[in-house]
Amino acid sequence: MNSFDFHNPTKILFGVGKLEQLGEQVAACGSKTVLLVYGGGSIKKTGLYDRVLTQLADAGVRTVELPGVEPNPRVTTVRKGIELCRAEGVDLILAVGGGSVIDAAKAVAVGVPYEGDVWDFLMRKAKITAALPLGTVLTLSATGSEMNGNAVITNWEEKLKKSFGSIYAYPQFSILDPTLTYTVPADQTVNGIVDMMSHVFEQYFSLTPDTPLQERLCESILQTIIENGEQALADPEQYEARANLMLCGTYALNGGMISVGVQTDWATHAIEHEVSAIYDIAHAAGLSVLFPNWMKYVYRSRPDRFVQFAVRVWNIDPAGKSEEEIALTGIQATRDYFTRIGAPARLADLGIGDSEIGRMAKEAVKFGPIGSFKVLHEEDVKAILQLSL
Amino acid sequence: MNSFDFHNPTKILFGVGKLEQLGEQVAACGSKTVLLVYGGGSIKKTGLYDRVLTQLADAGVRTVELPGVEPNPRVTTVRKGIELCRAEGVDLILAVGGGSVIDAAKAVAVGVPYEGDVWDFLMRKAKITAALPLGTVLTLSATGSEMNGNAVITNWEEKLKKSFGSIYAYPQFSILDPTLTYTVPADQTVNGIVDMMSHVFEQYFSLTPDTPLQERLCESILQTIIENGEQALADPEQYEARANLMLCGTYALNGGMISVGVQTDWATHAIEHEVSAIYDIAHAAGLSVLFPNWMKYVYRSRPDRFVQFAVRVWNIDPAGKSEEEIALTGIQATRDYFTRIGAPARLADLGIGDSEIGRMAKEAVKFGPIGSFKVLHEEDVKAILQLSL
The missing domain is CATH 3.40.50.1970 (Rossmann fold)
Structure with missing residues (x-):
C-alpha cells in the first residue's frame, strides 16, 4: 500500500x-x-x-x-x-x-x-x-x-x-x-451502470502490491452493481435496486475511498474522452466499447489480478483452466454483461469508423503516456481503438 | 435500506x-x-x-x-x-x-x-x-x-x-x-484486532433488508483483518500487515460508512461497558469473551445472516449442513480465531465471577432495552453474561 x-x-x-x-x-x-x-x-x-x-x-x-x-x-x-x-x-x-x-x-x-x-x-x-x-x-x-x-x-x-x-x-x-431516478430511461440507466463499473475498474486494476482491503471494497461494489443493475432495468421503480445502485455510484468514486494508497489507472477514461470529444457520444457508451478491449490489451501486466476479478466478481470456476483462460473468461463475462444490459460493443455500433483514430490517439497522450497498470503510448492507444472498431 | x-x-x-x-x-x-x-x-x-x-x-x-x-x-x-x-x-x-x-x-x-x-x-x-x-x-x-x-x-x-x-x-x-504501531505489544495488538472485528459485527448483524453493498463492505473488512491480524502478530514490524490492519480499524468505524442505512446493534458493546466499568479490564478482552456468546444467543433472529457470515467471512463449506449447523460453525470459527490469536474466551479467564451479574445487567438496560438484531432486556443480558462465565 x-x-x-x-x-x-x-x-x-x-x-x-x-x-x-x-x-x-x-x-x-x-x-x-x-x-x-x-x-x-x-x-x-x-x-x-x-x-x-x-x-x-x-x-x-x-x-x-x-x-x-x-x-x-x-x-x-x-x-x-x-x-x-x-x-x-x-x-x-x-x-x-x-x-x-x-x-x-x-x-x-x-x-x-x-x-x-x-x-x-x-x-x-x-x-x-x-x-x-x-x-x-x-x-x-x-x-x-x-x-x-x-x-x-x-x-x-x-x-x-x-x-x-x-x-x-x-x-x-x-x-x-x-x-x-425512477424516471431515468433505460438507456441512461445502462450508461450509469457502465460508468460506475468503469470507475471501479480504473481503481481495481493496479500494480500496487498488498492492498487486500481496497480490492475487496472494489469487488463489493462491482458485485452489488451487477446484481442490482439488471433488477433496476427490469423494474425501474423498484426502490431497493435504485437505492443500491445510487449508493454504489457514489461509493465507486467518492474521493478515492476504495482506492486509498493504490496507484489507479484511468487510461480508458482518457481514451474515451477523446472519442466523445469528437463524436459527442455518451461517455458510458464509449467506456462500454473500450473497457473490455483495454482489458484484453493489458491483462498480461498482472494476470493474477484478472484471475481474481474473474473468480471473485464473475464467479468463474477456475477448476481445470489456465491462468490465461480464467483471465480471458472474466473479460468475456464483462463484455457479456454489458451486452446483456444493452450497452454497445463496437465503435461501429455508435457510427464511428477509423478516420479519427490517429488524432484521438495523439490527443490522449498529449500530456504524456497514460495509465499505470500498463503504461500506454500513442501506438498502444491506437491499437486499443483498432480493437474497438 | x-x-x-x-x-x-x-x-x-x-x-x-x-x-x-x-x-x-x-x-x-x-x-x-x-x-x-x-x-x-x-x-x-x-x-x-x-x-x-x-x-x-x-x-x-x-x-x-x-x-x-x-x-x-x-x-x-x-x-x-x-x-x-x-x-x-x-x-x-x-x-x-x-x-x-x-x-x-x-x-x-x-x-x-x-x-x-x-x-x-x-x-x-x-x-x-x-x-x-x-x-x-x-x-x-x-x-x-x-x-x-x-x-x-x-x-x-x-x-x-x-x-x-x-x-x-x-x-x-x-x-x-x-x-x-510496530512497538505495540502482542496483547494490545490482539485487543485491537478483536475491537475492530467487534465494530464490524455490531453493524453486520442487522435485520434491515436489502443492504448488499453494506454487507459486502463489512465482509471485506473482516476478511482483511483475519488475514492480516495473524501476520502482524507473527511479524510485528511487517509494514503491510500493520498498514492493512490500521486501515481496517479506521474504516470499520469511520462514522458508519460501512453501515449507512442499516440499523446497527451495539448491545454487546453496551454489555461490555458494564463489565469493564466494574472490573477495569481491557474493553476488547470483554468483547472477545462476550461476542461469540451474544451470537449464540441471538442467531435465530435471522439465521441467514449468520449463514452468510459463516460462508463469506470464514469460508465454511455449506454442503451437507443445515442452516443451523452452518450458522453455529461460523460462530465457532469466530471463537476459534479469537482463541488462536490469544484473546480470552471466559470471564473466568479475566478473574471475573458471577457476583456482579445482576448489577451489570440492570445497568446495561438503564436507558431501556438494548440491541436491535434481537432486542435484549435485563434477563437476556443476564443470560449472555451467565453463558460467558
Missing part, C-alpha cells in the same frame, strides 16, 4: 423525502442568491423543478437559473454561468441533475473567484485555490460527482474534453433520493 | 513519514496553544513524544500537556484537561495515542465550550453544540476513533462507562503512520 491523504467533506442526505431538507441545507450555507444549474428540462416534466423552487423560496433565497447544461457539458455554458454569478451576486451553486450538470456546476463554482478563464484549470495552466459553495440534488446514478471534487468539461470548438480535481470542488451537501 | 445522513469531515494522512506533516496541519488550524494529550508514557520510550514536540515547536505553537490518560479514560482526567484548556487559552487539542487517548481528547474538546459538567453529555442530559478543534496521531489500530465523532468515558466513582457521538467531535486531521 502506498501513502495517501484522504479528505471527503461532502455531507450526504440519502433516502425518500430528503429533498424536503433542501431548504434548510441552503439556509445553513447562509446563502442569499442561488444559481440553479440544470440540464435539458426533464426536471420540469417530472415536477422536480417545482419542488426545488418551493424549497428555495421557503429558504428565502433569490434564484438565478443556468438551464440547458449539455450531456458533455461545454465550457461555453460554464462561462455563461460564471458571468451570471458575478452579475447577480450568487453565493451558492445548486446543481439539480446527473454528473454533467454537477460537473458544470463545479466548474462554475471554481471559475467565479478566478480572474482568468476557467478553461485554464482544465489545461492545467492554473491551480484552483477557491470556489463558491456547491450543493447538489442527484437525479442519475452514475458518475459519483455528487461526492467528489472532480469534473469533466468539453471545449467543443477545440474538440477537447478535459478534467480537473480539487478539494474546493467537493459539494457541501448532496441530496440522494433514489425515487428521483 | 433505510434513509440516512452521512458526513465525515476528518482528513486522513496515512503512511510512513506523515508525522513530518504534523506541524503544517497544526499551523493550518491557526493554533497558538495546543493541549497535548497522551497516555502512560510509552510515547516517551519510543521517541514519538520528542518527534511531536519538535513538530509543534517548528509550527511555533505553545504546548500544554495532559499526560496519563487511562486505558478506560476517566472523566476526572477529562475535567482536568478542560480546566487546563481554559486556564491556558488552548485553541487546539492534539491526541497522541490510541482510542482511549483520542476519546479523552474528544471529551476535553467538547467540554471546554460547555458551561456545565462534561459528564452531562455522557448521561444525555445535554447536547453537544460546539468543540475545540482536534487533531490526532494514532499509535494503535483498534477503535476507529481517529475518524469518527464518538468517545467512551468512564466515571470510576459511579462505576459507569458511557459514550457520546457528535459531528463536533470528529478530528480535523488524523495522522496514521503504520510504523508507529
